Amino acid sequence: MMQTISTTLGPVRLLGENATPIWGMSNAERNRRMAESAAKNGSTLAPGHELVFNLAYAFDPLLLRLVLETPGTMFAWAGQPIVGQVPAGSDPMQASNLIDLSDGRKLYNRQLRKLEQPMVRELVPQTRKAIERQSYFGAYKGVTDLLTKYLWPELALILTRIAAQLKMTPNMVSVIGVTLCLVATFLFAKGLFWTGFLCGFIFMVLDTVDGKLARCTITSSKWGNVIDHGVDLVHPPFWWYFWGTGLTYWGLGLSAGTFTFIMTAVIAGYILQRLIEGMFLKDFKMDIHVWRRFDSQFRLITARRNPNMVILFVALLFGRPDIGLIALAWWTILSLVVHAVRLAQAYIVHRSGRPIVSWMDEAEAAA
Structure with a gap:
């Protein structure tokens, strides 16, 4: 299943569906909030591009910031698209800059001042609490008291x-x-x-x-x-x-x-x-x-x-x-x-x- 929603940032394509909540909201709502928050912070989509979110997965918001900085980037996990900014209507897995994070690579989060592998996990009832815990600790600064x-x-x-x-x-x-x-x-x-x-x-x-x-x-x-x-x-x-x-x-x-x-x-x-x-x-x-x-x-x-x-x-x-x-x-x-x-x-x-x-x-x- 696929649907496209309008946000202040621009068109957002949602892949699949997911009834499992995260932090008291649906994954679709969480992704929508991330897009709206990015727009409030001054981010924009490249002309003719759209955001793509896979509702089957929860991921670190760092990935969204990175794809907004570099049009044509798609983060994937074991061959599955996760989040990216690609030409509207295109195949996410044919993105010009496809990065599969399942290889264990680490990225530097400048906001939180730490180097780590960003969270990407399938969101199902059995993993919800673990995902919330991981996303919570993922929001901790690496350099603090x-x-x-x-x-x-x-x-x-x-x-x-x-x-x-x-x-x-x-x-x-x-x-x-x-x-x-x-x-x-x-x-x-x-x-x-x-x-x-x-x-x-x-x-x-x-x-x-x-x-x-x-x-x-x-x-x-x-x-x-x-x-x-x-x-x-x-x-x-x-x-x-x-x-x-x-x-x-x-x-x-x-x-x-x-x-x-x-x-x-x-x-x-x-x-x-x-x-x-x-x-x-x-x-x-x-x-x-x-x-x-x-x-x-x-x-x-x-x-x-x-x-x-x-x-x-x-x-x-x-x-x-x-x-x-x-x-x-x-x-x-x-x-x-x-x-x-x-x-x-x-x-x-x-x-x-x-x-x-x-x-x-x-x-x-x-x-």
Whole structure:
């Protein structure tokens, strides 16, 4: 069976039919959402071309981005067409650039900063949960902090599934998370560190859930991204500041000089690290954390919110939240130095005439 539907992107040909749902929707609806999302992000079809989706399979959205970048490309699996952009009405398997992924090849996902074999699986009732799990973990960044990568992925998967079944939007999850973020800030200011930590922990998990829900259900929105990234960018210095003021309720208030030093270190260090990351991205068109393998490994523990919360958690276990904040300040300074050195080294390499290339790109080329 074959049908052609109209989307904002252009004509979409659907091969076969499939009643097995994925993330609370039909596979046809999921593919339609992917096409509409691509159009919103500025993608277009080449003149006289159409998208082709095989409803028997679920696949990584990365494949759609790649076929939209290169007209005439068709991804296949063991001789079966999966997704492609081909001349309207043509045989998908006669595409000018036919790529069969069943050979195990890996592709580099620039959005998620990782090199892996994209998911392609037949969607049937027996494989649905496994496909949802694989697509969920496929939406994880390859380069991120240690908590997001190792501690709560399973918990976030459960919450993402629940949210999808309840037909919650990512923005609904974000609003709950932002509320908890504000509550945590208030509790830190009052010295209620353990309660604030619990609210902050739930917020950090939901900060993962809203993004994964958006990717898995293809419901990303401009304002959702603004809220998500805006809150992520702004709130950490406020947490550290009010943690410092809350120390007085523990009888561990810092002297004026020490408090000023710590706040200068954590706030200025945070801002400067973000500026360095921005400079690297602007000048070399890639994230600083994917340049060399060391940079990707350092991203696990660099002085961002989640690793910093580990420092404060350990300090709380020993009843010394003041020492935790001081350690956080020195870790921020050290992380800033590492980032500054790496930026300087990149400029030296660039001026010597050598290209700045991600180690992941090199690994992809070697593969």
